[in-house]
Amino acid sequence: MRALFVGGVIDNNELDLDLEGSEPPTHYPPETGSGQSRYRLHAIGRSGDDVAYAIYGAPDVPTEEVQRVSGEREYARRFDATETAVD
Numbered sequence: 369m370r371a372l373f374v375g376g377v378i379d380n381n382e383l384d385l386d387l388e389g390s391e392p393p394t395h396y397p398p399e400t401g402s403g404q405s406r407y408r409l410h411a412i413g414r415s416g417d418d419v420a421y422a423i424y425g426a427p428d429v430p431t432e433e434v435q436r437v438s439g440e441r442e443y444a445r446r447f448d449a450t451e452t453a454v455d
Contacts, residue, residue, distance in 0.1 A: 369419045371396060372443060373407060374434045376426030380441075385422070392422035394454075410434040413449035420449040 369392060371385045385392065396407045407424035410431055414420060421443060425434035435453065438444075444451040 370421040370447070372421055372423045372438075372441075374410070374423060374425045374437045375429035376407065379426070387419065390419070392419060396424045409454050411438060411451050411453050413444055413447050413451045415447060415449040420447040423451075 369385050369387055371383050371392070373379060373381050373396075385396075392409060392412060394409050396409070407426055409422055410425045411423040411434070412419055412421070413423070423434060423438050423443065425431070431453070438451065443449075
């Protein structure tokens, strides 16, 4: 699964994540040591039954902006996936 980032110091970066279950973690990194997560999960892209990617937004970026940027970057088309927002 690819983790895709919107906003913050790693905006427009990607990395591979190994899932320890069927869903990506709600925050990335999952543990910061300070009790404060840096990025929050906003959407998941699925290709069939598999998670193709997860979109994480910086804490100061509103959900609407993460969705707008995701659309501009065409993640769903690029990964041939269906994107679903996470509440």
